[in-house]
Structures are given as structure tokens and as C-alpha cells.
Amino acid sequence: MKLITFTVPCYNSQEYMRKCIDSLLVGGDSVEIIIVNDGSTDKTGEIADGYAEKYPDIVKVIHKENGGHGSGLNAGLKAASGLYFKVVDSDDWLLEDGLKTLLATIREHRALNVLPDIYITNFIFYHAADDTFAVSKYDKKMNTGFVDWNKVKNFHYQHAILMHALTYKTDKLRGIGLELPEHTFYVDNLYAFIPLPKLSNAYYLNINLYKYFIGRVDQSVNIVNCIARYKQQLLVMKKMLTAYTLAELKALPKGLKKYMLHYLHALMIVTLVYSCGEDTKERRADVKEMWQALKRHDKKLYRKIKYGGYPLAVVLLPWCVRPKILRFSYDITIKHTKMA
Numbered sequence: 001m002k003l004i005t006f007t008v009p010c011y012n013s014q015e016y017m018r019k020c021i022d023s024l025l026v027g028g029d030s031v032e033i034i035i036v037n038d039g040s041t042d043k044t045g046e047i048a049d050g051y052a053e054k055y056p057d058i059v060k061v062i063h064k065e066n067g068g069h070g071s072g073l074n075a076g077l078k079a080a081s082g083l084y085f086k087v088v089d090s091d092d093w094l095l096e097d098g099l100k101t102l103l104a105t106i107r108e109h110r111a112l113n114v115l116p117d118i119y120i121t122n123f124i125f126y127h128a129a130d131d132t133f134a135v136s137k138y139d140k141k142m143n144t145g146f147v148d149w150n151k152v153k154n155f156h157y158q159h160a161i162l163m164h165a166l167t168y169k170t171d172k173l174r175g176i177g178l179e180l181p182e183h184t185f186y187v188d189n190l191y192a193f194i195p196l197p198k199l200s201n202a203y204y205l206n207i208n209l210y211k212y213f214i215g216r217v218d219q220s221v222n223i224v225n226c227i228a229r230y231k232q233q234l235l236v237m238k239k240m241l242t243a244y245t246l247a248e249l250k251a252l253p254k255g256l257k258k259y260m261l262h263y264l265h266a267l268m269i270v271t272l273v274y275s276c277g278e279d280t281k282e283r284r285a286d287v288k289e290m291w292q293a294l295k296r297h298d299k300k301l302y303r304k305i306k307y308g309g310y311p312l313a314v315v316l317l318p319w320c321v322r323p324k325i326l327r328f329s330y331d332i333t334i335k336h337t338k339m340a
Contacts, residue, residue, distance in 0.1 A: 001082070001083055002029075002032040002081060003031065003106050003107070004030070004032070004086055004102075004103070004106070004167065005031070005032040005034060005084070005170060006027075006031060006032070006086050006088050007072070007076025007077065007080065007085070007086070007088070008020060008024070008034070008035050008087075008089070009072025009073060009076070009087070010035055010036060010038060010040060010044045010072070011039065011044070011072075012042045012044060013090035013091065014042045014043040014044050014047055016090065017090040017091075018047065019093050020091065021059075023093035023095075023096070023099070024088065025055065026094070026096050027099055029057065030103050031103075032058065032080065032081055033051075033060070034060045034061075034076045034079055034080065035048040035051065035059065035060070035061045035062070036064065036076050038065075038067060038069075038071065039064065039065045039066030045061075045063055062079060067182040067183060068181075068183040069089075069180075069184075069188070070181050070182055070190075071180070071183070073180055073191065074179060077173065080170050081170075082170055083106070083169065084167050084168065084169055084170060085167070085168050086167045086168070087188075092210060092213050093211050094211070095124075095209060095211060097207070098121065098208050098209035102121065102167065102205060105119070105203075105205055109203070116169070116202055116203040117169045117202065118166060118167065118196075118199050119166075119202075119203050120138060120161060120165050120166065120202055120203070120205065121204075121205050121207055121208075122135055122137040122165065122206065122207060122208045122209065123136050123210035123211070123212055124136070124208055125212050126211050126212065128214065136164075137208075138161065138165070138204055138206075139206050141153045141155060142204050142255075143204065144205070146202070146203050147202040148255075149200060149202075149252070149254070150253045150255055151255060152256065152258075153255070154258055154262070155262045155263075156262075158266050158270070159266075160263050160266060161196075161259075162192050163192045164210040164212050165210070166191075166192060168199065173199070176194070176195055178190075178194055178195060181235065181236075185225075185232045186229075186232055186236045189240060189263075190239055190243075192263075193240050193243070193263055194240070196256065196260065197248070197249075197256065197260065200252075200253070227274050227277030230271075230274045230277065230283065230286070233274050233275065234271060237268065237290060238293050240267065241290075241293070241294045241301070242294065242297040242298075245300075245301060246300040246304055247298075249261060249301075261304065261305075265305065275287050
């Protein structure tokens with residue numbers, strides 16, 4: 001059995017996908033690489049087929065109609081045969097030393113029959129515009145090794161355990177029935193949030209593994225695109241808000257409960273500032289409907305999220321003032337500096 005299946009959702013990725021795939025090939029025969037060609041109109045499919053022809057025992061290709069990032073992830077998970085599953089975006093890449101260490105750790109845990117549901121690793125934000133980077137790490141929040149969620153310290157601001165930090169046990173992830181929405185950006189938040197209470201047997205490996213590239217104008221995290229695609233952000237936010245009740249979250253280990261509520265609060269401020277990037281009746285109505293959906297789901301969680309966390313001070317600001325904090329929100333969301 002392959003130790004890790006890497007799924008690489010690709011859409012018109014011909015300019016940068018090679019760097020991503022080459023970084024995964026470092027894993028050799030211990031890994032499976034599934035390239036999902038999500039209806040590309042450039043040479044992405046041709047490049048993917050070239051890798052599959054050259055590395056038939058490692059690389060597989062799925063050609064499908066365009067369905068978005070979540071659709072590509074869903075397809076990769078269904079086809080995965082590896083013991084663990086990790087998503088790597090086609091413009092990102094893995095660090096060689098980190099990948100080798102993760103594979104060695106999986107082998108060790110497999111020999112001892114103590115495999116965790118999740119491996120948590122550090123990742124690096126690489127900001128291409130000014131050639132700077134910041135490491136998102138968790139050593140000040142949790143112990144290295146098997147995580148005791150009761151002892152996990154509070155997360156602050158936008159610091160979170162994002163998709164780039166997670167490697168899930170494949171059968172466990174399939175078992176919770178996670179299905180991400182199609183034609184929707186920002187679904188990586190659902191991927192990083194919904195499984196945690198159900199796959200809480202986690203192991204923190206304090207290594208830098210994933211390098212997250214930021215700087216293309218067409219990226220989903222580009223601030224202009226975030227404002228334009230606010231409806232997709234709202235959809236993801238609603239799904240996260242209605243995934244659990246407050247009672248269910250309170251039943252979790254202390255540290256995990258606090259983390260899950262932190263994630264909801266942190267993403268809410270991002271959702272609000274992007275939704276308020278323009279002042280229109282439609283945007284106001286859409287934001288109102290998000291709050292109403294949460295209220296219908298669980299009134300206690302509604303009160304907790306709307307009035308019980310530091311990010312939601314933005315709710316009390318006049319609508320016309322909120323766009324002024326967009327740049328601040330963008331900076332803390334993307335760079336993650338001084339968050340650990």
C-alpha cells in the first residue's frame with residue numbers, strides 16, 4: 001500500500017504544475033500522485049498524461065469537466081489508494097526534507113501500530129510580490145507528538161490549522177462522508193474544519209512541509225477576487241456554522257472546543273469584511289440570510305458567534321466603515337505573522 005496519496009487539483013495550471021508534481025515525486029514508490037485535470041483548456045491535461053506515462057506506478061490522472069477545487073478534491077479522495085491523503089494545490093509544493101520526515105514517521109507509527117487519524121505539520125506562506133515568507137507553526141499551541149486536545153492552548157487572530165497543515169488517514173476521512181460543494185472557492189476551510197471533531201486522534205510533527213504560494217492575480221485569495229466572490233465565502237461560512245451545534249462543540253475536549261469556536265470566529269470576520277467590500281442591498285440581504293441560517297440551526301451558537309468573540313466587533317461598525325479594515329484583514333489572513 002502507498003503511504004500517502006497526494007491529490008493535485010489542476011485548472012489551467014500548465015505554467016506551474018511541474019514544480020508541484022516534481023516535489024511530490026521525491027516520495028518515490030511510497031506515494032501515489034493523483035492529478036485531477038478539472039476541465040482545463042490549456043496544456044494541463046497533456047502535461048499530466050506525460051507524468052503518468054513516465055511514472056505509471058506513481059502518477060494517475062483524472063480528466064473531468066470543470067467543477068472547481070472542491071470537485072477536484074472529491075474526485076481525488078474517491079480514487080485514492082494510499083494510507084493517508086493530502087491535498088496539494090497545483091501552484092504550491094512540498095519541501096523535500098519535510099516530506100521524507102513525514103514518510104519516515106508514518107513507517108515508524110505503522111510498525112508500532114499507533115497510526116493517528118491526522119498528521120499536523122507546519123507550512124510556509126511564500127509571498128511572491130515582495131519575496132517574503134512566514135511560517136505557520138503550532139509548537140506554541142500544542143505538544144509535539146500525539147496531541148492532547150485538553151492541553152492545547154488558545155489560538156489567536158487568524159492563526160488556524162489550515163488545509164496545508166493536514167494529512168488525513170484516508171479511510172477515516174472517507175468514513176465521515178465529507179463532500180465539498182462544487183464551483184465554490186474557499187472550500188479548504190470546510191476540509192480543515194468539519195473532520196476535526198470526528199478525527200481527533202492527531203499527531204503534531206513539528207516540521208515545515210508545505211510551501212503555500214501567494215501572488216498570482218487570479219488566485220482565489222487575491223483581495224479583489226475575495227470581494228467579488230463573497231457569495232462563495234458566505235456559502236462556505238454557512239456550511240461551517242451549521243456543521244455542529246454549540247452543545248456538540250462543548251462536548252469536545254477543552255482545547256478542541258476552544259479551537260473550533262476560534263476558527264468560526266476568525267473566519268466570520270474574513271467573511272464579513274469581504275462581503276462588506278461593496279455596499280449593496282444584495283450584499284446586505286445575503287449577510288442577513290447567513291445570520292438567519294445560523295439562528296435557525298442553533299440559537300445558542302448564533303448568540304455565541306455573533307456576540308461572544310473578538311472578531312465580531314466588526315458587526316457593530318457602520319457598514320460604510322467596514323471596507324477600511326479590508327487591508328488589515330487581508331494582511332493578517334494571508335501573512336499570519338506573529339500568530340504562533
